[in-house]
Amino acid sequence: MKNIPPTYFISLTALCAALYAISIILTAYLPTPWIVGHLRLGIIIPALFALLGGPWVAGIGAAIGSFLGDIFGLVPLGRTDPVLALFAGVPANFVGFFIFGFLIRKYGSWGSFLLISFLALLIGNFIAAFNVVVYLGFMFPLNHPWATFSGALLGASFNLKIGLILGFLLFWLLTMLPVMLFVFPPLVRALSPILKKYPYTSKLVLEEPRIIVPKGFILGIILLALAYVLYFTPIVNIIPFETIIGGDVKFGLTYLFFLTFITGIIVIFLPFLIFTLKYLGKKK
Numbered sequence: 001m002k003n004i005p006p007t008y009f010i011s012l013t014a015l016c017a018a019l020y021a022i023s024i025i026l027t028a029y030l031p032t033p034w035i036v037g038h039l040r041l042g043i044i045i046p047a048l049f050a051l052l053g054g055p056w057v058a059g060i061g062a063a064i065g066s067f068l069g070d071i072f073g074l075v076p077l078g079r080t081d082p083v084l085a086l087f088a089g090v091p092a093n094f095v096g097f098f099i100f101g102f103l104i105r106k107y108g109s110w111g112s113f114l115l116i117s118f119l120a121l122l123i124g125n126f127i128a129a130f131n132v133v134v135y136l137g138f139m140f141p142l143n144h145p146w147a148t149f150s151g152a153l154l155g156a157s158f159n160l161k162i163g164l165i166l167g168f169l170l171f172w173l174l175t176m177l178p179v180m181l182f183v184f185p186p187l188v189r190a191l192s193p194i195l196k197k198y199p200y201t202s203k204l205v206l207e208e209p210r211i212i213v214p215k216g217f218i219l220g221i222i223l224l225a226l227a228y229v230l231y232f233t234p235i236v237n238i239i240p241f242e243t244i245i246g247g248d249v250k251f252g253l254t255y256l257f258f259l260t261f262i263t264g265i266i267v268i269f270l271p272f273l274i275f276t277l278k279y280l281g282k283k284k
Contacts, residue, residue, distance in 0.1 A: 004053055016049035016061025017068065024069025028077055038079055041177050042069075043121075044184045046097040051188070051195065051202045055101030063094035088131035095213040096124020105202045107194060110185070111212035114219045114267065117180045121173050129168035133161055174226070174256050178263045223264030231257035 004012070023042025030039035046065070050058035068157065070085035080089070100120035135261070188204065195201045230253050 004057075009057060012049060012053040012057045013064070016053075016057060017064035020045045020062055020065025021068035021072070021278070024066065025073035026155045028069075028073035028169055030078070031079065038074060039175055040172070041049075041176075041179050042090070043180055044187060046193075047100060047117075047180060047184055048187065049206070050097060050101030050104055052103055052198065053101075054202070055098045058101035059094040059098030060152045062097040063090045066090060066093040084132065084135050087135050091131065092124045092128035095127055096120045096215050096235075099123060104204070108203055109212075111215040111271075114181065114215050117184075118177060118219055121176050121180065122169075125169050125172040125176070125246060128172065129165045132168055133165050137161060169232070170226075174260045174263075177223075177257065181263065181267065213271045216267050220264045220266075220268030223260050223267065227257050227261040227264060230260065234281060 020042055023045055024038075030041075036158050046058045046062035049061055066089040070080050070089050071082060072131065074080040075082060077279070085278050096121065102114060103116040103120070107116065122130075173183050
């Protein structure tokens with residue numbers, strides 16, 4: 001991809017930030033089981049701008065958009081505050097989408113897209129989860145509405161703090177990944193006539209079956225392993241989420257299990273299906 005002029009860079013970054021902020025505001029009413037944050041479905045927007053402008057456009061646009069979306073969407077609902085939005089959301093979104101944009105620009109294939117999406121979301125959401133727990137447990141104002149939650153976390157064991165980080169990470173990662181894998185490709189395909197006319201767009205090529213199928217298999221096995229850990233191991237007993245978050249934790253993990261299991265199965269078999277249909281189409 002060519003280096004984009006400064007005017008394009010500024011315009012694309014501003015547009016990315018604006019659209020991402022709007023998407024966050026629109027989904028602010030979809031909460032997590034852990035009080036803080038929400039179900040973020042607009043991640044395909046910075047991912048699309050990673051193709052259009054590269055890693056810096058995606059990273060900076062996502063960071064600014066995340067902060068503005070949190071301020072105008074989540075703060076009024078009591079699901080974050082300005083300091084937490086700056087401390088957790090901004091660095092997590094910048095790093096996650098910068099990595100996505102950098103690797104997509106470097107490898108430029110749909111098979112790599114599968115693994116790159118998982119890696120970028122894993123790193124970005126880990127940063128967010130870690131910083132949320134650090135903020136709530138060590139930097140939290142005692143007069144805040146979440147003071148009871150924070151006080152419980154401050155006195156909690158190391159295992160429980162790790163458990164809360166894991167809880168945030170799993171929820172965000174395993175709900176964002178299906179959106180990225182199953183919504184982003186059709187969106188790119190639908191916009192391809194426009195994207196082809198834009199001279200700075202990174203190209204994504206569809207590799208041969210011997211290349212893309214193993215990549216889908218690897219990601220699918222990772223997701224099936226995560227699903228197994230969520231449902232068939234005593235993770236709730238080892239890391240007691242209930243002490244802090246309350247509620248039916250087992251139900252939440254069951255939901256994540258089915259979502260992750262189905263995503264893993266689709267990721268394993270979808271490349272086979274795509275190339276089978278292409279092969280049958282050529283035979284006709």
